[in-house]
Amino acid sequence: xxxxxxLLTVWGGLQLHRHRMYKMPIVAGPGVTRVVRLSDYxxxxxxxxxxxxxxxxxxxxKGGTVLVIGNTHSNEPASLLTSLILIENMTVExxxxxxxxxxxxxxxxxxxxxxxxxxxxxxxxxxxxxKFRMGNRDASPLDQWPDPDVYIHYPDRQxxxxxDVRNTNRTxxxxxxxxxxxxxxxxxxxxxxxxxxxxxxxxxxAETMFPVTNCIVAPEKSIRLATMVSLTVKAKEGFDSHxxxxxxxxxxxxxxxxxxxxxxxxxxxxxxxxxxxxPTGPKTEKLLLDGKDPFLLKLAAKQKLFVPYDxxxxxxxxxxxxxxxxxxxxxxxxxRKNPDRAIQVTNVPAYAEVIQNGVGFxxxxxxxxxxxxxxxx
Amino acid sequence: MPLNGNHMSIQSQTILILVVMCAAxxxxxxxxxxxxxxxLAAAVGGGLAGAVMRIxxxxxxxxxxxxxxxxxxxxxLVFTTATIFMAVVSASGGVNYVVRGTIRLFFNLRLxxxxxxxxxxxxPGALTGAGSVSLLVVGAPTALALGYLGIPKKxxxxxxxxxxxxxxxxxxxxxxxxxxxxxxxxxxxxxxLPLGIPVLLLSTFSVLFLGWKRTEKKALAEVxxxxxxxxxxxxxxxxxxxxxxxxxxxMMYRIWPFATPILGLAMQFVIAAVAAWLVSPVRxxxxxxxxxxxxxxxPLLTTMVVVGMLQQIMTATGVRGxxxxxxxxxxxxxxFISLAVIIPVSEGLLTYGGAAIIGIPLIWFLDSIGLHATVxxxxxxxxxxxxxxxxxxxxxxxxSVLVTEYTGSxxxxxxxxxxxxxxxxxxxxxxxxxxxxxxxxxxxxx
Numbered sequence: 001x002x003x004x005x006x007l008l009t010v011w012g013g014l015q016l017h018r019h020r021m022y023k024m025p026i027v028a029g030p031g032v033t034r035v036v037r038l039s040d041y042x043x044x045x046x047x048x049x050x051x052x053x054x055x056x057x058x059x060x061x062k063g064g065t066v067l068v069i070g071n072t073h074s075n076e077p078a079s080l081l082t083s084l085i086l087i088e089n090m091t092v093e094x095x096x097x098x099x100x101x102x103x104x105x106x107x108x109x110x111x112x113x114x115x116x117x118x119x120x121x122x123x124x125x126x127x128x129x130x131k132f133r134m135g136n137r138d139a140s141p142l143d144q145w146p147d148p149d150v151y152i153h154y155p156d157r158q159x160x161x162x163x164d165v166r167n168t169n170r171t172x173x174x175x176x177x178x179x180x181x182x183x184x185x186x187x188x189x190x191x192x193x194x195x196x197x198x199x200x201x202x203x204x205x206a207e208t209m210f211p212v213t214n215c216i217v218a219p220e221k222s223i224r225l226a227t228m229v230s231l232t233v234k235a236k237e238g239f240d241s242h243x244x245x246x247x248x249x250x251x252x253x254x255x256x257x258x259x260x261x262x263x264x265x266x267x268x269x270x271x272x273x274x275x276x277x278x279p280t281g282p283k284t285e286k287l288l289l290d291g292k293d294p295f296l297l298k299l300a301a302k303q304k305l306f307v308p309y310d311x312x313x314x315x316x317x318x319x320x321x322x323x324x325x326x327x328x329x330x331x332x333x334x335x336r337k338n339p340d341r342a343i344q345v346t347n348v349p350a351y352a353e354v355i356q357n358g359v360g361f362x363x364x365x366x367x368x369x370x371x372x373x374x375x376x377x
Numbered sequence: 378m379p380l381n382g383n384h385m386s387i388q389s390q391t392i393l394i395l396v397v398m399c400a401a402x403x404x405x406x407x408x409x410x411x412x413x414x415x416x417l418a419a420a421v422g423g424g425l426a427g428a429v430m431r432i433x434x435x436x437x438x439x440x441x442x443x444x445x446x447x448x449x450x451x452x453x454l455v456f457t458t459a460t461i462f463m464a465v466v467s468a469s470g471g472v473n474y475v476v477r478g479t480i481r482l483f484f485n486l487r488l489x490x491x492x493x494x495x496x497x498x499x500x501p502g503a504l505t506g507a508g509s510v511s512l513l514v515v516g517a518p519t520a521l522a523l524g525y526l527g528i529p530k531k532x533x534x535x536x537x538x539x540x541x542x543x544x545x546x547x548x549x550x551x552x553x554x555x556x557x558x559x560x561x562x563x564x565x566x567x568x569x570l571p572l573g574i575p576v577l578l579l580s581t582f583s584v585l586f587l588g589w590k591r592t593e594k595k596a597l598a599e600v601x602x603x604x605x606x607x608x609x610x611x612x613x614x615x616x617x618x619x620x621x622x623x624x625x626x627x628m629m630y631r632i633w634p635f636a637t638p639i640l641g642l643a644m645q646f647v648i649a650a651v652a653a654w655l656v657s658p659v660r661x662x663x664x665x666x667x668x669x670x671x672x673x674x675x676p677l678l679t680t681m682v683v684v685g686m687l688q689q690i691m692t693a694t695g696v697r698g699x700x701x702x703x704x705x706x707x708x709x710x711x712x713f714i715s716l717a718v719i720i721p722v723s724e725g726l727l728t729y730g731g732a733a734i735i736g737i738p739l740i741w742f743l744d745s746i747g748l749h750a751t752v753x754x755x756x757x758x759x760x761x762x763x764x765x766x767x768x769x770x771x772x773x774x775x776x777s778v779l780v781t782e783y784t785g786s787x788x789x790x791x792x793x794x795x796x797x798x799x800x801x802x803x804x805x806x807x808x809x810x811x812x813x814x815x816x817x818x819x820x821x822x823x
């Protein structure tokens with residue numbers, strides 16, 4: 001009996017170990033001009049599991065700068081998939097686009113005990129399936145531990161849940177020598193300060209039962225631009241992404257602290273992710289990708305969801321497509337108002353194209369690519 | 378296949394898995410296996426039933442069990458280190474010294490004695506958000522003191538259970554409220570009065586209701602005669618120092634959060650235990666003491682491990698989602714009444730996991746019908762600790778019985794709490810129902 005239990009423990013443990021060690025290839029596209037590390041901006045991250053790749057896509061012409069942040073929460077994978085579409089395809093004509101595809105690098109190597117997530121998900125492409133790690137909302141305790149009994153936000157001293165010390169959407173604006181995740185957000189703040197970032201876009205996913213979903217969250221200084229974008233995508237592309245104001249009393253969030261601690265205009269994009277809702281069926285890879293759930297369908301009929309929900313669910317392509325279109329529109333609207341700081345990009349698919357082609361259409365085969373352009377995260 | 382076509386099948390699958398889980402648990406209990414082994418049987422049974430439908434696939438089942446076993450790893454560490462700390466204090470004679478002092482000072486001032494002991498139990502839980510810490514740190518001495526005030530062990534255990542539970546709900550740190558706030562994007566601010574006032578009133582009611590009546594009337598001299606003498610050399614500072622070290626470390630982070638390294642509760646208890654060991658007037662073999670303490674705690678720790686496994690399997694198979702769905706689907710009026718059962722049972726089954734699974738969707742829903750989310754969370758926070766007396770986990774209930782050394786049946790102890798339990802439940806539900814009218818408490822807190 002003991003031998004069987006021992007064998008099963010090793011079996012299960014090995015699966016978790018392999019998940020943590022799995023390296024995902026990213027093929028840098030023609031638009032990528034350089035790849036640096038976040039620790040170049042936050043030296044406290046050097047040789048730590050908080051360090052991560054930062055992709056620069058610089059245009060020939062000078063202009064404005066956008067920072068795109070993916071995987072702040074590594075269990076909201078549409079953000080990573082959107083970031084990868086940019087890195088592997090986008091070319092920048094004017095200005096600079098900076099992409100951090102796996103912002104909470106440690107969270108991407110973490111699992112969520114008690115929540116029964118699959119360890120990986122797979123996106124079909126023309127050259128086979130691209131395999132991704134399914135991560136967690138918070139950094140791994142293997143990388144940042146112990147947690148305090150309560151997390152005291154820097155610098156406002158607001159009391160937050162102890163778990164939030166490992167949540168990179170509660171540790172903004174961060175400190176150079178704070179806990180690891182504060183050093184991560186500090187690195188991003190330094191990018192914004194030193195590179196003169198005009199717009200920062202933090203991409204997320206939220207439950208269908210969460211009021212703040214399918215929206216653009218923006219503080220006072222960004223809300224006008226967010227409203228323009230929301231109205232435009234609704235009129236031009238036919239999907240809803242309403243505007244939610246960033247609450248001033250809730251500290252540590254990117255959409256609040258970036259605006260309060262820099263000249264950058266912050267935006268947080270939310271697209272529905274039914275997988276994260278509590279009242280769903282089994283937590284399978286299929287639910288993660290197609291967003292179809294019978295319990296949510298019933299709750300939608302009782303008007304208990306905050307987004308329209310039908311038998312089509314919320315497929316990944318729809319979520320990624322929304323993020324791509326909102327991002328493109330943000331750059332377009334900002335460039336129109338600030339021609340001297342314009343950002344012009346090409347080869348980024350919009351909502352309808354992503355839905356038509358599927359997300360995997362935009363990923364390149366790392367085995368066929370020039371090795372110098374393949375980066376592992 | 379259209380979603381509606383799948384609907385029955387997924388619902389049927391999850392119901393079937395739930396039935397298998399219950400059957401496995403019942404079968405294990407029938408074969409007189411322990412609660413912990415029975416929960417494990419339910420988790421494995423549910424996992425195997427799910428594996429037939431590949432939710433999760435059989436090859437993933439060991440990983441789910443291992444991963445789920447770590448759900449409450451931090452809580453396990455805190456329990457272990459806090460209990461070792463108190464075991465050292467107790468072995469040094471500190472507990473006897475404190476109890477003797479309390480009885481000598483307050484024996485004839487019953488009201489003050491009860492209220493002082495209540496505050497002593499409330500403080501560690503309020504500071505750390507864990508009623509278990511209250512029991513592990515001050516449970517044993519206060520239980521003895523209450524006993525010498527003429528309160529039978531069963532009632533002492535009931536007082537400890539209720540007040541320690543309420544201490545976890547008390548501000549400044551309420552982990553249920555923090556988990557729900559974090560999950561619903563509601564700032565964890567404005568909770569001081571909505572939590573502080575009901576916790577103080579309900580704790581006072583519980584202590585006086587259960588502790589006012591003196592069943593044994595003895596003279597102070599007689600009681601002091603009965604009490605064990607502390608070892609020679611034991612003094613106030615020797616008892617106080619380890620507690621000063623522990624609370625000093627907790628407060629240091631609160632006062633200078635950006636200059637104090639994060640040690641975590643487990644390490645803070647270890648440091649305090651070392652301090653207690655160093656100042657003890659008697660020689661203590663800390664290794665043997667630690668080994669015996671862990672042995673004593675093992676059933677409780679095992680429960681935490683297997684409940685984590687069960688929770689993981691319930692989620693992976695959709696059973697947890699089914700339960701959450703059923704709760705959210707209840708009509709509003711019935712929902713308010715059912716909170717009396719739903720909230721404590723979710724805590725008893727999942728501990729803090731209940732706040733995430735039931736609490737978060739519940740708050741979204743109640744907020745959308747015009748209730749005040751902060752007051753609703755505060756109201757629910759009064760109900761969650763009650764679940765810590767319910768199986769399978771019964772964490773605070775079991776610890777209360779453990780530190781009191783009550784040897785009667787667990788249910789007889791739990792029955793003793795029924796009137797304060799009912800009052801707490803009514804207050805909690807009324808706070809939820811009338812939350813919009815109580816929003817001034819939140820405003821006054823800010």
